[in-house]
Amino acid sequence: MLIKQVYIENNSVKQDVRIENGQFTAIEAQIEPYENEEVIDADGKLLLPPFIDSHVHLDATLTAGDPEWNESGTLFDGIRIWSERKKTLTKQDVKERALATLKKQASHGIQFVRSHVDTTDPNFTALEALLEVRDEVKDFMTLQLVAFPQEGILSFPRGKELLEQAVKDGVDVIGGIPHFEFNRDYGVESLRYLVGLAEKYDKLVDVHCDEIDDPQSRNLEVLATLAYETGLGDRITASHTTAMGSYNDAYTYKLMRLLKLSDINMVSNPLVNIHLGGRFDTYPKRRGLTRIQDLTANGINVSFGEDDIKDPWYPMGDGNMLDPVHMGIHAEQMMGYSQIMNSYEFVTNKAAKTLHVADQYGIEVGKAANCLIFNAANFYDELNERKELLYSIHNGKIIVETKPAVTKLNL
Ligand SMILES: [Zn+2]
Numbered sequence: 001m002l003i004k005q006v007y008i009e010n011n012s013v014k015q016d017v018r019i020e021n022g023q024f025t026a027i028e029a030q031i032e033p034y035e036n037e038e039v040i041d042a043d044g045k046l047l048l049p050p051f052i053d054s055h056v057h058l059d060a061t062l063t064a065g066d067p068e069w070n071e072s073g074t075l076f077d078g079i080r081i082w083s084e085r086k087k088t089l090t091k092q093d094v095k096e097r098a099l100a101t102l103k104k105q106a107s108h109g110i111q112f113v114r115s116h117v118d119t120t121d122p123n124f125t126a127l128e129a130l131l132e133v134r135d136e137v138k139d140f141m142t143l144q145l146v147a148f149p150q151e152g153i154l155s156f157p158r159g160k161e162l163l164e165q166a167v168k169d170g171v172d173v174i175g176g177i178p179h180f181e182f183n184r185d186y187g188v189e190s191l192r193y194l195v196g197l198a199e200k201y202d203k204l205v206d207v208h209c210d211e212i213d214d215p216q217s218r219n220l221e222v223l224a225t226l227a228y229e230t231g232l233g234d235r236i237t238a239s240h241t242t243a244m245g246s247y248n249d250a251y252t253y254k255l256m257r258l259l260k261l262s263d264i265n266m267v268s269n270p271l272v273n274i275h276l277g278g279r280f281d282t283y284p285k286r287r288g289l290t291r292i293q294d295l296t297a298n299g300i301n302v303s304f305g306e307d308d309i310k311d312p313w314y315p316m317g318d319g320n321m322l323d324p325v326h327m328g329i330h331a332e333q334m335m336g337y338s339q340i341m342n343s344y345e346f347v348t349n350k351a352a353k354t355l356h357v358a359d360q361y362g363i364e365v366g367k368a369a370n371c372l373i374f375n376a377a378n379f380y381d382e383l384n385e386r387k388e389l390l391y392s393i394h395n396g397k398i399i400v401e402t403k404p405a406v407t408k409l410n411l
Helices: 075-086 091-107 125-136 159-169 184-201 220-230 249-262 270-276 292-297 322-331 337-347 349-355 379-385
Strands: 002-008 015-020 023-028 039-048 051-056 110-118 142-148 204-209 236-240 265-268 302-304 371-374 389-394 397-401
Touching: 039 379, 039 389, 051 236, 051 302, 051 337, 051 349, 091 110, 091 125, 091 397, 110 125, 110 204, 110 349, 125 142, 125 159, 142 159, 142 204, 159 184, 184 204, 184 220, 204 220, 220 236, 220 249, 249 292, 265 349, 270 322, 292 302, 302 322, 302 337, 302 349, 322 337, 322 379, 337 349, 337 379
Parallel strands: 002 039, 051 110, 110 142, 204 236, 236 265, 265 302
Antiparallel strands: 002 015, 015 023, 039 371, 371 389, 389 397
């Protein structure tokens, strides 16, 4: 297959891209097609590496309104409604909703997803379902599963045992929720325990860390210290870290040094955290997000996730990574022209580093032919105008194709 005259990642010069046997085999200014080679004429269109959702919960997805809508919009009503819905969970129910969501995500150009799955269910209903789904979608989606102890590791009966069992059952990543544990000591011990498991079983780590507006919630410093001292470094990710939006500047300055030393990855979920954050504030009201801009300026890797797609915590979401990018750059005031142009990095290359798929990812000769072609010349236009995803190509195969609709203006 030959793709003609695309702007690769906002480059100002057009190039041709050849794909053979599922890999990129040539990227040059002009390539002549072979006889009978399939040619995509993409003159002046934007070519990007595929979108990655760094953080979502596929076990709860598409349950909004069942058994009731979260009319108050608070985290706590979300937990209450989910505990009701959880009682009716079956493997088939989880599989159907997860598959529908993954297909929706694929239709918007996502080819890699990291999903957390609640493992504080002694029956592991959702875990068993998602392990099967991971296998069923592998031809169009790389799905990583995180064992997520939603109700704690030390603060939930048999929490340690359940987490280790989930790891043995085949998750890719080990999670935690230290700010939700009964006390600070439990939070610290939970982090030591889960990092120890990651060393024992050679797994990645992704912790829901300090997802609270409390400036005293300081588990991130513990996790970063563990990343540094164990040498696991960028195999460890801290998700949410919204408390950092409330930390004072002197403490944050000190923390940044440790974060840089540790090489830890960070994931922000701008849609959900702007919705759930600052709920105990009247006015002025905090945004409830981590310091995306400061972290990025300090060279710390930050990627974005959707977190929730139509569930008790967040009623919106369409599986489209342009939504968290749009919200993230607004809420964090990263709206310089070059910041907007480069914001696709939060859901592509930076996310590939978080998921540890960077070696098979990127528009380079010799790498797997995974890419997106948009009906726009650059990411500024794409983000503003939401132009069609013309093609999503996965391992050299077209998995999504869109014919632009024609709008007639009778003015
Ligand atoms: Zn989450």
